[in-house]
Amino acid sequence: MMKLSTAVYNAAVVLRHATFVIGAKLLAGGTIVAFDDETQQLRVIREGSLLIEGDSISSVSDSIVPDTIPIGVEVINCTGNIITPGFVDTHRHGWQTVFKTLGSNTTLAEYLKRYSASVAQPLFTPDDVYISQLAGIYEALNAGVTTILDHAHHTWTREHAIAGLNASMDSGGRVFFAYTFQNSPDFSIQDQIMHWHELASTVPSGLTTLGIAYDGWIGDPQDPDTAAVVKLALESKVEALTTHDVEGPWSSSNNPELLHWLGILNSSIPIVISHASQISARGAELLRQTNQHISITPESEMHYGHLHPTSHLILDQASLGVDTHFTFSTDILTQARLWLQSTRSRLYKAAIDNWQIPANSPMSVNQAFLLATRNGGLALERPDLGVITPDTKADILIWDARSPGMLGWVDPISAVILHANVGDIKDVIVGGEFKKRDGKLVVEDYAGIQDRFLQSARRIQAKLKDIPLPVPEGRFMGGYPYAPVLEVDVQRGEGTGYGPIYV
Structure with missing residues (x-):
């Protein structure tokens, strides 16, 4: 697999730059799951590139470095990774x-x-x-x-x-x-x-x-x-x-x-x-x-x-x-x-x-x-x-395709749908801006938000636990009757089944 080197990229910029675009990003060297409007099918591009300008995708290329790159673009090396729409x-x-x-x-x-x-x-x-x-x-x-x-x-x-x-x-x-x-x-x-x-x-x-x-x-x-x-x-x-x-x-x-x-x-x-x-x-x-x-x-x-x-x-x-x-x-x-x-x-x-x-x-x-x-x-x-094509919104996911679960993939769509987990998502971009990068949310004082959330959650959960669980009897909202459903048991013996609820 071809690696994207800094020297190669810098040479390409000298030859191919066009305009200066603040915040432009180049996702380079990854396998892109794009969409083909003509065939109405997914299109897999291996070792391609995706250029983001502003909040949109400006180009999707079959090569690691596209023909035109804005001056000052941020390059994200995606070699070996999978790029999909959010x-x-x-x-x-x-x-x-x-x-x-x-x-x-x-x-x-x-x-x-x-x-x-x-x-x-x-x-x-x-x-x-x-x-x-x-x-x-x-x-x-x-x-x-x-x-x-x-x-x-x-x-x-x-x-x-x-x-x-x-x-x-x-x-x-x-x-x-x-x-x-x-x-x-x-x-x-x-x-x-x-x-x-x-x-x-x-x-x-x-x-x-x-x-x-x-x-x-x-x-x-x-x-x-x-x-x-x-x-x-x-x-x-x-x-x-x-x-x-x-x-x-x-x-x-x-x-x-x-x-x-x-x-x-x-x-x-x-x-x-x-x-x-x-x-x-x-x-x-x-x-x-x-x-x-x-x-x-x-x-x-x-x-x-x-x-x-x-x-x-x-x-x-x-x-x-x-x-x-x-x-x-x-x-x-x-x-x-x-x-x-x-x-x-x-x-x-x-x-x-x-x-x-x-x-x-x-x-x-x-x-x-x-x-x-x-x-x-x-x-x-x-x-x-929900698609990767030029002129669509830059809502993008970058997957770590060398994760233990995805290692050895050939088909990137199967790798995502059947083998990935959400922990394999390295980066999340919405409207051209990172919301998750290198596996972590890009949120100012996220720990403070977590603490504030837990205060609300604990108080509301405590109030809710004081309310008795509803007993399903008679008819549902005056309509059809309730009926018992067979419960299964993964253990032998009496009284081993459903078990307590740990709240």
Whole structure:
């Protein structure tokens, strides 16, 4: 493998420099996982280079040193490493970070009664929201998530809403902050809409974008709250609108059919329907017709039990999300891996159940990689996110391809999707700026932020532990009945099974 020497680089600069660009960076000598717009396929460039000018990628070259290099460019030697776009997370609740490890065995019904926005408000001051959101975004950046669609349902008061927004802006991550409209005591949806307008006029342009989240699509276009949200979204041409859709026995139907009937789906607004766990054939067809997307959150949907029986049938209009990262992984890499293997398992089973031998693998690592990157950008109608091509945003990951887990790789996409872990991410660049470098977050006084976060977390966790766990009896929210699920045991004997919860 060719090494990039200082002498070679300096000679190249003398011959090839063009202009002086402050902050320009050259990622040189690595294997780049780029995207080819013409073939619509991933393009692997070995021993190539990537030039960043400002917040964007200005060139991607097949050679270690491109033809044109600005004077004063910073050279990052990537020889032997893998360069990929950052991961795009299209569903997360950053404010919940302080609940870490409390929900390790919780079901969705328990979550709704214990950790959801509708019950958590008394536990949080605005400062708690701020530090929890900030720490959660740093956690995501460290794991290579460079873009987040944050379903911010901590908008109980003006102060709580502003706290989460400020944390998003201060984080340095690329955040689509979806302000949630929900009736709260002394802060109605109509009040929240007025507040949203105020924020929209004051939020500076940058990495944080103000969006909308709403779960109240009740099927009545004359409902004043729903009508007001639709009017706001259409008139403001909001850059992202998101909603939860969990159907089946859960009966939380914010589905494509309903949004289409209300006149919002077939618009120029990017709409992301989170989970869409039991999406119908009609709903899938509407997404294709309107070019709208769902966010599959594989670990969340397995963990809580709402599952995803039909999501594999609409992957052409799908992206990946994390959801409630306080209960499990914070990274999109894990979601891509889980989704790839669970989809393979589901489709293999169809053959095995008919006593047939699978003749092919039903899903490739390339498809999993695209779900984790490019598809997230497309869901947000941002083709400049989640790909490495000229004139796209410089949201980049540099992987240590000599790590113990990746050593010996040939296919860089397989190396990332099936063999890497988030600890192999050496550098994270968002908008052309390092957010993680040489394995460490680039955050001023991160230790102080950690201490401040732990103070909030310990206080909130203590309050929460004093609240008895909900007992699932009768029917879920007056609808379908609860049912016991078979519990497995990894030990022999009576009383050895589930065990205590260590909180």
